[in-house]
Amino acid sequence: MAEEVKKKRPPLDPNSAKARLGKIAAEAYSSAQEAKARGEMVGWCSSNFPVEIPETLGLAVVYPENQAAGIAARGAGERMCNISEADGYSNDICAYARISLAYAKIKSAPEQDMPQPDFLLCCNNICNCMIKWYENLAKELNIPMIMIDIPFNPDYEVSDAETAYVRDQFRAAIAQLEEITGKKWSEEKYNEVREISGRTSRAWLKATACAHYEPSPFNGFDLLNHMAVMVTARGKIEAAEAMEKLHQEYEENHEKGVSTFRTEEKYRIMFEGIACWPWLRVTSTGLKSRGINMVTTIYADAFGFIYDDFDDMCRAYCKVPNAINLEYARDKRVTLCKNNKVEGLLVHTNRSCKLWSGFMYEMSRQIGEECDIPVASFDGDQADPRNFSEAQYDTRVQGLMEIMEARK
């Protein structure tokens, strides 16, 4: 195994991308709390809902998926899941949903608090479990829910009919939100937000693409932290500036020959699936201690939305990873593997996400063949710590490493 070089780290520069992104992620919660305290309405929003809509309307929204990930990463996933399971929710349901439903009931979690919602914004382009999760929240809390239906797309391109179907729903959602909150839509403001969201996304994708350098100027696990800003704040100017700073730092790292992966990069892999948040340190250390850098993951790139106008925005939200067909999804990943000179694929068979884990059985086989790389998978969960075995993870990662080693 690679020797980990322990260096004393200097205090975090407040102007660094890491510090700025951390501040923006924290402010996503504090600014919503402040809005609530001022008597403004606050929404709960699914991660692939078009954030441009609440941002243009000047609405404070928070993200239950992001909160559940934070709660799970800070060790409270099991406690929260137990609460919703005692209320009758099956442990087969997504753990983000179980944590969120528990939070809506007990209204407090020191690991990551957020204000209670006055309305809900749901989009099923990420999964269909989301619909029932949000419907139950709406019923339990007796608040309105705005639902945008983006069907799974069996074709490679987004058709005009689908674009029109989604466009009409986006417009209807805007009208509903105006009625619920009393805020007014402004095309001028929307264009500003769209510009900023595009700027943030371009910078983010340029930053993640720096993984093509060998060695990579960053540890791929950094992306899992930074992407919180892409989920919650990509329409804000501070986010665009911080992402541009991140890209600049990664380019500088490459020029100086340094990296945030603080050990020798012996192997480069793609990680597939949502992070195993309750076991983030274990999963990260299992790789890093062997010199394996997770240089790329579709999960991070998925939150980079680039489009030119309203219709193009509709198409962009139809192309998120869980709404596209196997061939298109495979090709996106193959491109990431090839561009970033990936030597192996590690798949998280995530018990919470039946959709994503289900299609990976076949897709990972196809990616392995197309890229001529070994594939290993491990059982885990994005937020329920009970679905992971450290010893089994370790054996699979070591096996993957030994194949990569033999191929060198």
Place this chain on the structure above:
Amino acid sequence: MYTFGIDIGSTTSKCVVMEDGQNIVGTSLLVGGIGTKSPERAVNEALESAGLTWNDLAATAATGYGRNRYDEADYNVSELSCHGLGAHHTFPTVRTIIDIGGQDAKVISLDEKGRMNNFLMNDKCAAGTGRFLDVMANILVVPVDEFAAYCERAKEPAKISSTCTVFAESEVISQLANGVEMEDLIAGICSSVAVRVGNLAKRINIVPDVCMSGGVAQNAGVRNALSETIGQPILFSPQAQLFGAIGAALYAYQKQVNKK
């Protein structure tokens, strides 16, 4: 040059002493794996059978679930690689290895030189593993090593449809209560393991020759049912349970040779 391999599993500890990466000069196999005294006893027993001491060993390697907690070894290798090396040493033509151990099942694919190029493991469930058979043996009060004889006498193997070990246990009890013959029930249990592991194997490209490793390889009932499931003959060696330890000893040998 003597090298040593220790395979500390979830239910057993196995050791092998090899001379010049060719001949096996000492072995041991003890019940009790990680967290027991068996690994230490297995080391002593293997050295004794070889007439050697620890100081006679040029290099040692540990594998199995207990490998990370065994500090005495020079090298730490996954059981995936070790089963590949051990099986290839015994059967040079082998390309696919099906290993059913105490708590997991693995299918390992080797290239023509015997290098691992792919693997698959069971998901986090005891069905299709040695533990499943142990639980069944316990409720039927029939030792696992007698399963093969029962299978030979079976007329119509019972269908065990549940994949969950706990639910399958109730299913077996109720079939027993309904008068299903013990022979048919045991054949059904072996077939249930074979189908589950066979399906795992089919996900990888099964290239002949195929062999089995691990403790369950000794069970001809499972072996024959698995052969039928995958449509391939399965090579068997009485040393199949030692393949992991043989692979570890070979790995240690190769490392020593490469150093020179």
